[in-house]
Amino acid sequence: MMKDEIISILRLQCIPNIGEISARKLINYCGSAEGVFKEKKRVLQKIDGIGTKVTQSLYDSRYQLSAEKEYSFVNDNNIQTHYFEDDTYPRYLKHCPDAPLLLFSRGAIRLQRQRIISIVGTRRMTPAGRGFCEKFMEELLPLNPVIVSGFAYGVDICIQKTAADIGLQTVGCLAHGLNQIYPRAHAKYCSLVERNGGFYTEFWSSSKPERVNFLKRNRIIAGISEATVVIESAQKGGSLVTADIAHGYNRDVFAVPGRPEDQFSEGTNTLIKRQKAHLLTSASDLVYHLNWDIDVKAAPVIQKQLFVDLDPTEQSVYKQLQQEGRQMLDDIAMKSNLSIYNTASSLLSLELKGVVRPLPGKCFEVI
Template identity: 35%
Template sequence: MSLIPGIGEVRFNRLLKHFKRVSDVFNAEVEVLAEVGRISRKMAESIKRGYDCAEVQKILAKLSNAGIKIVTMEDADYPGKLREIYDPPPVLYFAGDMPSANAPSVAVIGSRKASSYGKSMTERITAELVAAGMVIVSGFARGIDSVAHSTAIENRGKTIAVMGCGLDIIYPSENKQLYEKIIRSGCAITEFKPGTPPEAGNFPKRNRIISGISAGVVIIEAAQKSGALLTARHALDQGREVFAVPGPANSASSEGTNKLIKSGAKMTTSVADILEELRIQFKTPPISQSEKRKMESLDGDQKLIYQNLDENGVQIDRLAALVSVAMPKLLGLLLEMELSGYVRTLPGKRYARV
């Protein structure tokens, strides 16, 4: 039904809300369709005639060749939070593995012209969100979006890239390798059918999906007219939480985020700010029986530190937030534990259980 000219998200959802199933829409009388859908008789007759089978077959062939799948609002796999928004896309095209419909997710977005500060904050916040079990959603753009996707993958997390074109078109083209990594550790999704180019008007529509699929939106660097601010507006309209990372007062790339904070967005400098607001707690890594026996010889803060480490390593800033121990003291305790054979140091200021 989404292929019938003139049937956009709002009309589709209005008809589906009334008839419950797409098959019942096609079986309805023209007069009923016109009244319920608030559409012209001509459009109602187009619905009764049905879709162009040749066009559908053409699209299905493209999907199959490109490894692209479809999920509709009638499917259980359709993202749960996306159903809640005013104009959810009736059909999503995706490549990779769609996370479970109710998987907790947070969007991390920002400027295409990311500064070293913006990249550093994106890496830190994204890594900590992944460690807390969050799926990272972003828009696959240059700059902050690409850093968010890459960091999620590097930390063995899941990420969703929301595209502003058909999935058979990689935009920006320099992100081709990143795209391949994303669909191996998460998925890329779009509401646009194959062959749809990345036109300017697609991206504001894309932004409502980024916020709609997420519990909250974290904005890291945004100029006054950044598209990330449009996503923030969508998030507020959808009842999602909006977080903004403050930046230097003299930085043009932080004007938008600083303005958001003045307007009531929640200022955030660490993932603890985000999880506290979303009421999502850090996951405590599972502990084996042998590790439990090791813990018995530890006291107080060292036991808490060991409990919150895992075999893959935990970044030092996240560990400090988890155990609420001041950094100088934490570093001293970790050194003692490393000398005693309880922990080991990994690249990137990360620590792992031994």
């Protein structure tokens, strides 16, 4: 996208009384963001929902200077921009009426043709919650989804660090500009996440991590994926807000149940009780409800061959399954003397070669 068009989009973003919906109306009517500022005031005032107050602000030179300053920051720091009509803009987010006009990103995010799920939860994660996060990521590894979260304390950072550690792509959605990181204690994880995904934000470098920004950020977490999973939550919290937004977007929501007396299961239990979320106890529940187990579009159908070229690791895993029959991922790894990551990667490769198939409960068998 050309410099002048990006600056015009930024200029629209910073003008008071112009939200995402109004900005889209203006751009659609004028053909481009740059075209909005070239159109006559009396013409713009005829657009439904665009009044005198809005059009008066369009010609205030202060907003042009602010937009140019932000563009310089973005350009000088090699930050990527994603306009809502671009191919690089997250495809699920495009369907949300209040999605941001422009997203900023850092890292190596690849969302095209990927399964994408958002995972959120309490900042005061319990040991049981941590255990579930780690187990859940291992179960999802063969399916290779992109894991989206908010890079916050508790469930968010646990799920993103675990995902990156085992080789899954993970994306952190931030509530501030890319010139800072919040919480500061998580700065040490930035390079890990950027090597295995990256960060999205709609906020400028002048934006601070204020409460209202976290609430706005939650709609991106909910909108960017095909489903949202809540692992632990008290009766109130940001993760429930995210779940509610996802439900409003008509996306699947999942919640991990807990004992009625547990404080950080109150929110998830309520979501399930009110039928706003599917009950989730393992990755197989996610796979079943999202039809990932019968998703023939995710990978080409490969006929089983009599002779298939396998590398040494694949041969070891295949031989183990052939001798022992149906087994769980953990058992295959232990008996083959391989790490969980290497075993899961080999199983995915064997599945694509048409010689192994996955089963519910992270089990696998030879075809």
